[in-house]
Amino acid sequence: MSLTLSTAQAIIAEAFDAGREREFKPLTVVVLDAGGHVIAAARQDGASNSRFEIAQGKAYGALSLGMGSRALMERAEQQPYFIAAAAAAIGGRLIPVPGGVLVRGDDGALVGAVGISGDTSDNDEAAASVAAKAAGLTPQVA
Amino acid sequence: MSLTLSTAQAIIAEAFDAGREREFKPLTVVVLDAGGHVIAAARQDGASNSRFEIAQGKAYGALSLGMGSRALMERAEQQPYFIAAAAAAIGGRLIPVPGGVLVRGDDGALVGAVGISGDTSDNDEAAASVAAKAAGLTPQVA
Amino acid sequence: MSLTLSTAQAIIAEAFDAGREREFKPLTVVVLDAGGHVIAAARQDGASNSRFEIAQGKAYGALSLGMGSRALMERAEQQPYFIAAAAAAIGGRLIPVPGGVLVRGDDGALVGAVGISGDTSDNDEAAASVAAKAAGLTPQVA
Amino acid sequence: MSLTLSTAQAIIAEAFDAGREREFKPLTVVVLDAGGHVIAAARQDGASNSRFEIAQGKAYGALSLGMGSRALMERAEQQPYFIAAAAAAIGGRLIPVPGGVLVRGDDGALVGAVGISGDTSDNDEAAASVAAKAAGLTPQVA
Numbered sequence: 001m002s003l004t005l006s007t008a009q010a011i012i013a014e015a016f017d018a019g020r021e022r023e024f025k026p027l028t029v030v031v032l033d034a035g036g037h038v039i040a041a042a043r044q045d046g047a048s049n050s051r052f053e054i055a056q057g058k059a060y061g062a063l064s065l066g067m068g069s070r071a072l073m074e075r076a077e078q079q080p081y082f083i084a085a086a087a088a089a090i091g092g093r094l095i096p097v098p099g100g101v102l103v104r105g106d107d108g109a110l111v112g113a114v115g116i117s118g119d120t121s122d123n124d125e126a127a128a129s130v131a132a133k134a135a136g137l138t139p140q141v142a
Numbered sequence: 143m144s145l146t147l148s149t150a151q152a153i154i155a156e157a158f159d160a161g162r163e164r165e166f167k168p169l170t171v172v173v174l175d176a177g178g179h180v181i182a183a184a185r186q187d188g189a190s191n192s193r194f195e196i197a198q199g200k201a202y203g204a205l206s207l208g209m210g211s212r213a214l215m216e217r218a219e220q221q222p223y224f225i226a227a228a229a230a231a232i233g234g235r236l237i238p239v240p241g242g243v244l245v246r247g248d249d250g251a252l253v254g255a256v257g258i259s260g261d262t263s264d265n266d267e268a269a270a271s272v273a274a275k276a277a278g279l280t281p282q283v284a
Numbered sequence: 285m286s287l288t289l290s291t292a293q294a295i296i297a298e299a300f301d302a303g304r305e306r307e308f309k310p311l312t313v314v315v316l317d318a319g320g321h322v323i324a325a326a327r328q329d330g331a332s333n334s335r336f337e338i339a340q341g342k343a344y345g346a347l348s349l350g351m352g353s354r355a356l357m358e359r360a361e362q363q364p365y366f367i368a369a370a371a372a373a374i375g376g377r378l379i380p381v382p383g384g385v386l387v388r389g390d391d392g393a394l395v396g397a398v399g400i401s402g403d404t405s406d407n408d409e410a411a412a413s414v415a416a417k418a419a420g421l422t423p424q425v426a
Numbered sequence: 427m428s429l430t431l432s433t434a435q436a437i438i439a440e441a442f443d444a445g446r447e448r449e450f451k452p453l454t455v456v457v458l459d460a461g462g463h464v465i466a467a468a469r470q471d472g473a474s475n476s477r478f479e480i481a482q483g484k485a486y487g488a489l490s491l492g493m494g495s496r497a498l499m500e501r502a503e504q505q506p507y508f509i510a511a512a513a514a515a516i517g518g519r520l521i522p523v524p525g526g527v528l529v530r531g532d533d534g535a536l537v538g539a540v541g542i543s544g545d546t547s548d549n550d551e552a553a554a555s556v557a558a559k560a561a562g563l564t565p566q567v568a
Contacts, residue, residue: 004187005184005185005186005187008184009184033319034319034475035191035317035318035319035320035321035475036319036475037185037191037192037194037319038183038185038194039184039185040182040183040184040185041180041182041183041184042147042150042151042181042182042183043147043179043180043181043182044147045144045146045147045148049177049179050179052179052180063474063475063476064474064475064476064479065474065476065480066473066474066475067474079499079523080506081499081502081503081506081509081510081522082499082502082521082522082523084506084510084513085483085487085509085510085513085518085520085521085522086476086480086483086521088510088513088514088518088520089476089479089480089482089483089513089518089519089520089521090476090479090518091375091518189350190347190348190349190350190351191318191319191320191347191348191350192347192348192349192370192373192374195348195370195373195374196349196370196373198373199369199370199373203369215363215365215366218365218366219365222364222365222368225365225369226365226368226369226372229368229369229372229373230372234369234372234373234374234375235373236369236372236373237366237369237370237373238365238366238369239363239366288471289468289469289470289471292468293468319475321469321475321476321478322467322469322478323468323469324466324467324468324469325464325466325467325468326431326434326435326465326466326467327431327463327464327465327466328431329428329430329431329432333461333463334463336463336464
């Protein structure tokens with residue numbers, strides 16, 4: 001099973017719905033395939049310049065180390081030098097705060113990751129999880 | 143006037159429609175704001191891994207030098223060392239072949255750029271132009 | 285279907301066998317998954333320092349643009365500035381000469397790529413194709 | 427004396443054996459020559475995308491500063507800015523946690539390094555040390 005563009009766009013729409021309902025700030029959502037390559041992205045009006053890179057880094061970092069970006073934050077709090085070095089080793093695409101969520105299909109197989117940036121990291125993560133579930137996938141936040 | 147997410151998503155949908163009608167290969171479309179930052183992107187199923195980076199480079203390069211990527215190609219054919227150096231100077235985000243199109247609003251003001259990759263460069267450019275027009279914008283290919 | 289380490293190591297062993305039979309120079313073989321990430325690599329004694337990077341670039345570039353690296357060479361001969369720019373856009377991991385071969389499973393699905401460097405590009409490609417077939421996969425050289 | 431491919435592959439096989447016996451998570455092993463260039467690498471099924479880069483960075487950083495990556499961690503805890511700057515200076519290939527082990531021959535001469543990533547850093551290092559010894563080399567962890 002792979003993550004289709006149709007599913008990626010559904011995740012984005014669901015995340016925006018969640019953000020509107022909860023009155024989050026403008027969100028940017030990036031959906032990556034299991035290899036870390038962009039399938040779809042959208043930045044809501046009013047979001048600042050580099051939200052794409054932040055959201056991408058949450059999702060890419062999650063896939064790189066095989067854990068949701070909340071776990072990357074926990075590691076960064078214990079060993080900031082490790083996470084800084086890992087980010088450098090993979091071209092800077094690792095943002096160690098919540099909002100980068102691995103997504104799995106029915107059989108548990110990893111199919112990609114969702115990264116969201118714009119509101120608090122906790123809220124970004126909540127939107128990613130809600131959106132992944134609404135699209136029929138299982139999110140992994142840590 | 144600025145390019146909204148709604149318009150960017152309309153451009154993507156129109157480009158995919160154009161691609162389907164003309165039986166193009168799977169396309170990847172990236173829409174950037176006037177500052178060169180990602181507003182929206184989508185990669186159709188079956189497109190290869192790095193099509194986002196190629197489409198982004200067409201659009202980003204166009205904005206960087208203020209001309210559609212067809213003009214970047216013409217410059218590359220005359221002075222390849224200039225385009226290679228310019229690409230290096232801006233982090234590699236300059237792909238000098240057609241398919242990166244500047245887009246302008248009613249008043250002629252630059253609002254962003256559309257980059258497409260997937261079929262021949264000429265077809266990528268045709269899809270970008272058609273899509274920009276269908277979304278009410280004026281494309282500039284060179 | 286995904287490419288397992290066991291299959292990747294079989295490809296490497298088969299490529300070395302092919303190289304020995306044909307009296308090729310020392311070869312370096314890199315096997316990537318469909319996302320472009322290293323599964324396995326081996327550099328034969330006597331191969332020069334950066335053969336890993338050359339072999340990786342053949343395979344990574346092939347996956348990035350969805351064609352064997354022989355097709356990347358043909359494109360480079362027509363539009364060297366495009367290939368140079370594409371390489372820069374993906375971090376330099378694109379080597380446009382034969383020896384980077386896409387590999388597909390029984391159902392035709394892309395599962396990864398094999399890159400080989402060390403002898404002539406044609407011989408590198410021949411070793412990659414022979415090795416992929418011997419491991420039960422279908423190689424795509426262009 | 428130099429580190430042959432045959433020895434490098436033996437180190438990888440021994441590390442995987444150690445990982446299986448101790449029920450470690452999937453490991454990625456990278457073996458570098460004394461110049462820091464890849465001789466062999468293998469990523470076990472189930473390991474996340476960028477484990478090659480992490481394992482490589484442990485081994486490359488160790489060779490770069492002439493100490494096992496455990497010593498790099500100790501330095502990072504005292505002077506994080508030094509390690510961050512050193513990593514940047516060498517292209518990001520320095521991961522300052524245990525698991526990067528220098529390896530020496532009978533005469534004490536440095537012949538290369540082994541980097542492992544996948545389980546805890548302490549376990550990664552244990553696997554590297556066990557594997558180096560089993561292959562007839564002397565590991566240096568700090």
